[in-house]
Amino acid sequence: MNPLPNEWAIKHRADSCAVTQRPFMPGEYFYTLLYHDADGYRREDLSEEAWEKRNENIQPFSFWKSRYEPLPPKPAEPVPKENAEQLFRRLISSNNPPANACYVLAAMLERKRVLKQVKTESRNGGRRVLIYEQGTTGDVFVVPDPQLRLDELETVQNEVAQLLQKATS
Secondary structure (H helix, E strand, O other): OOOHHHHOOOOOOOOEOOOOOOEOOOOOEEEEEEEEEOOEEEEEEEEHHHHHHOOOOOOOOEEEEEEOOOOOOOOOOOOOHHHHHHHHHHHHOOOOOOHHHHHHHHHHHHHOOOEEEEEEEEOHHHOEEEEEEEOOOOOEEEEEOOOOOHHHHHHHHHHHHHHHHHHHO
């Protein structure tokens, strides 16, 4: 058994003091303490007042002083997952689904971990189809592989971007 992966799994900086539970304020100084124990490294972030009142007999493996700055808010997704998925569902269930757009949307949703490709099959005539499953609902989608060439990809991406823009407006 390799202990290394767990040993190096150190949690991210906290937004509040481990002792007082008081949230750190932007610009406030705090201390990070690393302890090495049987499970690997353990991190504690302390306010200056908790640092001054700590038990100095318990020595951390390492410590340092930092200035707290909250993480910037995550940028909004260019296309919300729901809109891309709704568009994909609408297109794939239409009478004549656009194979190229469905293929690109499925790949996009797979990257966002909304869809999972579970299988690839060959139909009569050698045409490949990709079988996707929606993780939450268990819905299954069969998407024909349009065998896109690299020079066709930009046109299809633009087509999908236009469809998504219409879907979100």
